[in-house]
Amino acid sequence: MRRIKEQGTADVFDAVSWEPGSASxxxxxxxxxxxxxxxxxxxxxxxxxxxxxxxxxxxxxxxxxxxxxxxxxxxxxxxxxxxxxxxxxxxxxxxxxxxxxxxxxxxxxxxxxxxxxxxxxxxxxxxxxxxxxxxxxxxxxxxxxxxxxxxxxxxVISGRFYLRELAAWSKMVDDGLGLSDEQRIAGKVSVAGxxxxxxxxxxxxxxxxxxxxxxxxxxxxxxxxxxxxxxxxxxxxxxxxxxxxxxxxxxxxxxxxxxxxxxxxxxxxxxxxxxxxxxxxSDAGTAVDPELPSAPAIVTGGEFREEPLRFGPRHRLFGTLCLPKGERRGAAVVLLGTAYDRQAGWGRSATETARYLAANGVASMRFDAANVGDSPPVAGAPVQVLFSAGQQDDVRAAFDLLAERGLGPAVLAGRCSGAYVAFRSSLDEKRCAGVVAINPFTFVWDEEENVEEALRYNPRSLGDYRKRALRAETFRRLVSGQIDIPRAAGNICRQLGSRAARSAPRIFWRLSKFGRLRHTVHASFGRLSERHIPMRLIYSETDVGLERYHAYFGADGAAMKAYPNVSVEIVPGADHNMSPPEAKALLRQRILEMALAAAE
Incomplete structure (x- = not known):
């Protein structure tokens, strides 16, 4: 064992055993x-x-x-x-x-x-x-x-063929995200950012x-x-x-x-x-004289010092603690992953954000939730962990780790399903000092909605359909049969039906499922407002999450005025993943601002 004295590291390095259910x-x-x-x-x-x-x-x-x-x-x-x-x-x-x-x-x-x-x-x-x-x-x-x-x-048998195939795959990914030609990475070998x-x-x-x-x-x-x-x-x-x-x-x-x-x-x-x-x-004989790790794994860069680590009960979660080399300031940030992306994030966005925060004096924690990336599943838990209450246990474990290292308070930041987990976790986690929710798909999960269907056939917003309809590329894909017309039509009809439901007289809302969900959402925002928890809601201008935001808070967002702790920002020219460099830079800046303000 080696005792550690530096800021943000454990007093004692907790060693090297591994068992099923633990992270590696x-x-x-x-x-x-x-x-x-x-x-x-x-x-x-x-x-x-x-x-x-x-x-x-x-x-x-x-x-x-x-x-x-x-x-x-x-x-x-x-x-x-x-x-x-x-x-x-x-x-x-x-x-x-x-x-x-x-x-x-x-x-x-x-x-x-x-x-x-x-x-x-x-x-x-x-x-x-x-x-x-x-x-x-x-x-x-x-x-x-x-x-x-x-x-x-x-x-890969031929590197030349592989790169051609990669270019085609990259274009498919960009098309799926709705990126314009100007927003795509040009002149380089790239995919998914x-x-x-x-x-x-x-x-x-x-x-x-x-x-x-x-x-x-x-x-x-x-x-x-x-x-x-x-x-x-x-x-x-x-x-x-x-x-x-x-x-x-x-x-x-x-x-x-x-x-x-x-x-x-x-x-x-x-x-x-x-x-x-x-x-x-089986016929190789027996290993001899292993030298198991005797100190934490440490990775350093110009302005950061990172410790990949295991945490939570039975070391069940894998994450990375990123600390500034210089003086620390502000609240720490817990960066929550999206869907089943590994902790580095889509296009390494979480890694880049963590190091940006460290360069500005802010500590952060990014990690794989249970059954995501390098964190094993929890025994007895459902296989589908997205939009489940179980992920809030993982967030709680991250707060526990930060508390053990003397790195509280902390704010939560996440995109899409990560934004959902950030919002739901902030309701019960008293150590949460703020929330940055980026393109949240929803604020409360409708138990009648199938998660698998929502992930596999995630509908676009009506605004996104309008935007795509004006592109020549969309017409080409329509003619070539690359667009699933029945599914797109079904998505549009469902969203129009949702708009019609929320346009009905309010007296009928309490009798409908929509009314019950709306009541739950407003009650949740009310709880955070009473605790004065600052929250930033950030959406790309055509994100499908805006449909639900408008459903709960009005086409002009007027109902959000009841919650002065919440600010709402719309990012033009960005996709759901916030791929453009300008959008990434804006998000990093907003997360930094939240971390600094939360510690005042």
Whole structure:
């Protein structure tokens, strides 16, 4: 054990045990952030450990939960593992340079392998890669020591083709968000607000493993997509090089990578991968002399100091505490995630906001709620955690951590479902000193509404439909059949029906479901007003959440005047995710203002 004396850190580093239901153990090395999952107590620790090699961008966001699930399955078989962020991604520092392109990421892979060997005392590795990570496994296995096996899931065979495919996927994501041509990231390799460094992109463009000369391991599991002949041919090539190749069709790939909010885990494939790795590791002998972490994982940048950590009962949650290097001021900020995005946020927005706050003297906490990203689910809780009261327990645990570190008071900030959790948590959390709610979908959940349906077919606002109808791109997509006309028409009709319901004489409101929901919303705002909790409501100008806001507070928002603690701001030219740089900068500034004002 090592005693810690610095501001915001624990008096005693609470060590390194892991059990099912706990988050994995944070580690830091070579300016990267990793999560180590040791073999579960009671198993014989294998001399083979698994090093995860992640995909990049949108695909990485969608597979984050899959990696956690596989790590836990491996641990139950006595196999330790490490998953980590490449430099310049996720929760790693931002001030990275990439001379020569891929060598910086390849050096990080080597450092991760060395760290894994040190942590668990193994001499052999099994590489598990997805997408670009699977290709890195093929290209880098020779420099990582003894590699017993490699799992290659949807490997990138041609870097040039991959970048073309990524550009098409990026356009689909931007179309889904309703971004105009001026709002899209141009001239760079990007997707979902994430930008691949130019040097990395140039190196990736030159990758081709069609005619690889050396197999990455003696045993290889290729999880290939059914319609990708190049992936099947790659498996044949590895076999011709002497590898024992097992082939597995990647059932459920599209459902996994289509959207992190609605991603469905490929259970059959996960089971096949876990069984294959366990069988390979079963003859590897026993690990010896592990060196478990003896101090907190710390990551530093120009003006911040971050501690990735586990917290809550049984260390069930994973998050990152971000502290200013200089004098601290204002209230701390709890940054709440949106949907199933990992704690770094959409386009790394939460990571960027945390470091902006630190540069201005404000501490913050960002974390994965239970069953999101790297935080495991709560036993017995519903699988669907969004818009559930259970997430308020996670917020309470974050406040407890801040209190333990002497970092109160704190304000809550979140977007969409994160804004909903911020609002609902502020009602009962007496330690909440303020709320910034960005594009809240609603303020009270209608139990008759299906969360899955709302997430998968989230309707647009009438204003957004009008805006899109004027675009030539919309006409092109309509003619080509890319727009689901019946669903769009149904969404419009439902919103028109909602408007008609709230236009009915008020005497009928108390008899309707709408009236009951409206009463609950106003009662909630009334409670916060009585406690003088400052709140900022921030909407993009065509966000669907505005439909409910107007339903509860009037077309002109006049009913909000009853709550002087609340300010409302509309951001022009922004999408639901607040993607434009100007919108991001505005949000960061508003959160900072709330943090500073709340401590006065």
């Amino acid at each position: 153990i944070p580690v830091s090395f070579a300016r990267s952030v990793g999560l180590y999952t040791p073999a579960i107590a009671g198993t014989v620790p294998s001399d083979c450990a698994v090093l995860f090699l992640s995909p990049w961008g949108f695909e990485e966001m969608c597979t984050r939960k899959l990696w956690r699930d596989l790590a836990e399955r491996f641990a139950r078989s006595g196999i330790s593992s490490l998953r980590f962020d490449y430099p310049g991604t996720g929760d790693t520092p931002d001030d990275m340079e990439f001379p020569g392109g891929l060598p910086v990421w390849e050096t990080a892979i080597e450092a991760a392998a060395a760290e894994l060997h040190r942590l668990c005392g193994t001499s052999r590795l099994i590489l598990v890669g997805h997408g670009l990570g699977a290709t890195f496994a093929a290209l880098n296995a020779g420099r990582l020591g003894t590699v017993e096996g490699a799992v290659m899931m949807a490997p 994430l930008v691949m460094p130019a040097e990395i992109a140039a190196a990736v463009r030159g990758i081709s493993v069609h005619n690889i000369e050396t197999t990455p391991a003696r045993a290889v599991l290729v999880v290939h997509r059914a319609a990708r002949d190049s992936e099947a041919a790659f498996a044949d090539r590895l076999e011709s090089l002497g590898a024992t190749v097992t082939r597995q069709v990647y059932a459920g790939y599209d459902d996994l990578v289509s959207n992190p909010t609605i991603a469905r885990q490929p259970e059959a494939v996960a089971t096949a991968v876990a069984d294959w790795v366990a069988a390979l590791a």
